[in-house]
Amino acid sequence: MYFVFFSLFAFLSTCHCFIEKDVKENESHCGLLTRWLESSLVSVEITKKGFHREVVTTVELSPDVLSGVSIVLVHRWPRGVFVDPYQLASLSEQSDWQILLDSAIDLEVPAHQTAGFVTYVYPSPDGPTPRLKVTIPIHGRYHEPSYDGGAFTSVDIEHPELLLRTEKCTQLHNVEPHAVVDAPCTHDNSSTCLWVKLQHQERGLVRVQFPVGDGSLVTPVCAGTLLVTMLCCVALSKHMWKHRII
Template sequence: MTYLYLLATVLYLIHHGNAQEADNCFPSEWLESLSISVNISKAGFHRDLEYSVYWSETDHDVKALLVQKMPSGVYMDEYQLETLRHDTGLEVLLDSKVDLEAPEYLSSGFTALVFLSGNAVTVPVHGRYHRPSDTQSHVTVNIQPPRLLLRSNQCETLSPAAHHTVVEAPCTFRNESFCLWLEIQDLKGSAGVSLELPVGDSSMTTCVCVVTLLTTTLCCVYLLIVIWRHGTF
């Protein structure tokens, strides 16, 4: 009986140790080393969101996912993202179809899932046209800080660590299956960014409409004359 008791004790300790090691896939000390920086570059309506995530060395193959909520004032071009995926390996999953032509006041926000293959990634964003105004020449669009999710294929289980939480999210940008991710709370350096976009002058609306209509009419008349002279009808 003594030998059986010792064997059971050893097996329990081994199992408990393995479970503890799995649960501590991301130790608290390592999690405290995490930080992020978010910047926006370029000017005008076409910008780049630049993300950099920093963590200390680890034996695990860490996979990082940024969950970025985007306001109605900007959009991401899914066709451009697809091209960049083939050219640079950028992997971004959008939670809904994005109307590329709609102005800000006819659009809604969306969420982008940005899968990091390393510690840094650059994602192109584009400003939408805003409603003309007679009181301001520019409008500010604020982009919230992203949520950071982590996981590792070397972790058999994933348990909440400290005040961090476990959530479900797509395993990859292909959205074929869901995995458990550790969502990092109170991330160091986590801050939103903002960009200014020009808006039209509403007092010029009548003038712009008249000029546009006149130009269109003159072009149509010119084309009709050319077609008539060359007998293309």
């Protein structure tokens, strides 16, 4: 009887020790995750001109953050721009990052007939480098003509959200001041995971400008086009009648 009681007590004590050890390790890894976030910095730069630009995102991380930590950049794009899925698929094969789109992209519709979209970028750093750089090509959509004489329209692009997660931090309940959000685990979008979002980062805007048409010229342009078309038809008809071309 005493032997059974002693064995049960020893078993429960061992289980308690293992559970307490796992809890301490989880809290330790979660604490490291929040400290890594606090030392991280995200910056955005727009390159090239015209309707075809490149958004260059640079992420500065702690030197030891890349060991067992997954990273995702969440871009929330405005309706004034779009990305080409086929172009991104080709770039992903040649780059050290993968991308996931939250919806289908229609390449033809103008800006006022579409909505914004979200992309999830999963960098795969090659080597222990604390700096990650992702270049995403974007394209300006056609906008409604301007009736106030403006030749350009502005589109504001937000800095992406930085999310981190690690398999060793499972109890994400004490990561303040950062937030815990749901996001796809990988670019395959097979399941969602809990991620820690960098809370105190600069939510700046990068403004780009795209040319637009002059709405006051719609009537004269249409009238001129119609007149030229009619003159060409008359000239072509006379030529065909003169040379008996049937």
